[in-house]
Amino acid sequence: MIHKVVSLVLGGGRGTRLFPLTQQRSKPAVPIAGKYRLVDIPISNCLNSGYNKIFVLTQFNSASLNKHIKNSYNFSIFSKGFVDILAAEQTMEGDRWFEGTADAVRRTQKNLHNVDYEYVLILSGDQLYQMDYSLLVDFHVANGGDVTIATIPVNGRDATGFGILKANEKNEITAFTEKPDKDEVLNWASEVSDAMEQQGRLYLASMGIYVFSKGVLRTLLKDNPGMDFGKEIIPDAIGNLNVLSYQFDGYWTDIGTIRSFFDANIGLTDDIPNFNLFEETVYTRARMLPPSKISGTTLNNTIVADGCILNGDKLERSVIGIRSRIGKGTVIKSTYMMGTDFYEHLEEVLELGTTQQPPPIGVGERCYIENAILDKNCRIGNDVRIKGGAHLPDGDFETHTIQDGIVVVKKGAVIPNGVTIGC
Incomplete structure (x- = not known):
């Protein structure tokens, strides 16, 4: 069954850890793999999953990102699909910048009123991975989720840099902690696949990818004034709503530092790269360039x-x-x-x-x-x-x-x- 989904791609903040690449552009606009931009990854994942109603929320150094999206994603007049930009703006309700992921969605959700949808898919614009989001949404619906968080098993060393979730055998999230120290993390192991367990990847890290049922998102953002999903909205929902963990076992990396950005790009040159450009189509701006x-x-x-x-x-x-x-x-x-x-x-x-x-x-x-x-x-x-x-x-x-x-x-x-x- 094809579910009605609207996708929100978060454009990110200043991206100071990626300086100087973000000196003149936002993180999602940073070029990757020689011909793409980082924002092409979540947008391509959406299109490959059959979801073509996409908003990109932008704020910092957004000119090049806005230009790229305008020049890259144009649908037929006979299609209901779109990739539209929602920029931070002054309104009668306020004139401040977005102050977090939840704040950005809260202040732009009025733009969803004219879109026919049942579920909201919230994505980061600065990660490298390939995922069929339709499987994530199917999991959310089949298990009666109010909120579903995509998680990836990590080892104890890496767990200290992520928000770590604890889930039971029914994939229900029971607890959350933000960047636990190396001693605390030992108490946060969850049920993972045998393959992940053999690799010592026992801890479920949030990927910053969320599915919300339509009414649930509206209620959470109305009742909770928190500015960030990971730090405030999600922890408050755990225990009060059916919050599920969807375990992803493919390649995924958060492009947060110069080292991670460098390793991700150079890794593409491996004989069998973790991120395979030849597997799923990555869409971007079509340039009429000669062959090299x-x-x-x-x-x-x-x-x-x-x-x-x-x-x-x-x-x-x-x-x-x-x-x-x-x-x-x-x-x-x-x-x-x-x-x-x-x-x-x-x-x-x-x-x-x-x-x-x-x-x-x-x-x-x-x-x-x-x-x-x-x-x-x-x-x-x-x-x-x-x-x-x-x-x-x-x-x-x-x-x-x-x-x-x-x-x-x-x-x-x-x-x-x-x-x-x-x-």
Whole structure:
């Protein structure tokens, strides 16, 4: 049976832990896998699950996210589907920013009145995973849930970084704790599958994915003034409503830090990646770009997006984004190069060559880059060496940031010829 579902994708706050990638954009707008944005993941999961009534709630640095959604998701006039943006706005009821996930939904739910739905699916806009949400909603309906939380089993070490739920054999959630310490977490084991138990993944972490029955959500948000689902609304519902745990045993990662973002992208280059781009369609903006042109370059476990011109010596375990240009003799390892938003005139690049200041957009000749993220529209000159690693202390500089050993070159930054970073 197909249930009537409306999906709300939460656009997130300032995303300070992903700085500088969030300096000029919101977290869901951060480019991933060379050609997508993070928000494409939950939207694609919705469309692949048969749910095409989607609102994206935005607030911080939302211009690029709004533009991406407008240019990416257009339905036929004969379809009732939509992907619409709900931005924080001044109204007669108030003029403040959203102050949490629940506050954002509470203040925008008036926009749902003209939508025919029975269940509300609430999703985060900054996670990487593939899930058939229809199975989650079917579970919610079949078990008479008022609220259902998607959970993923984690080990004791990881459990300290999540909201941990305790569920009984009927998948009913009986208790909740936010980020327990390593001693407290031992008391929070739940019933999990045999495979998860063998891996020591005994603790159910909330994925920040919720299903609410229509009337239940309205009542909870009216009666509880709490600003956040995970910290206030959900704990208050446990014991008073039928709150269920839907265990998900696939790949899922919360893109909350530079390290998790880097690992998620580089992991896509594995022979059999945890997140398989070739399995389910990931929808995004359709760009009319030429195929990539590669000359004299050795590629090993590397993803290359459309419209690239690659003349480098070797690319290894890297993701190369749209419209990227890499010069002769350059070696790039374990790096995510996001690409560019536009092309420079080829004649100008060839004419000015190594004398151009600032350097041409892209990566120049005879460079060596490892353990790095190159944000969009970077200009990296010739003979530049960038090498991240555990030996580097964290720090923020004019052209780049170092975090967890990853060198992040900022969007539009200019790295002149011969500069060395981290070597």
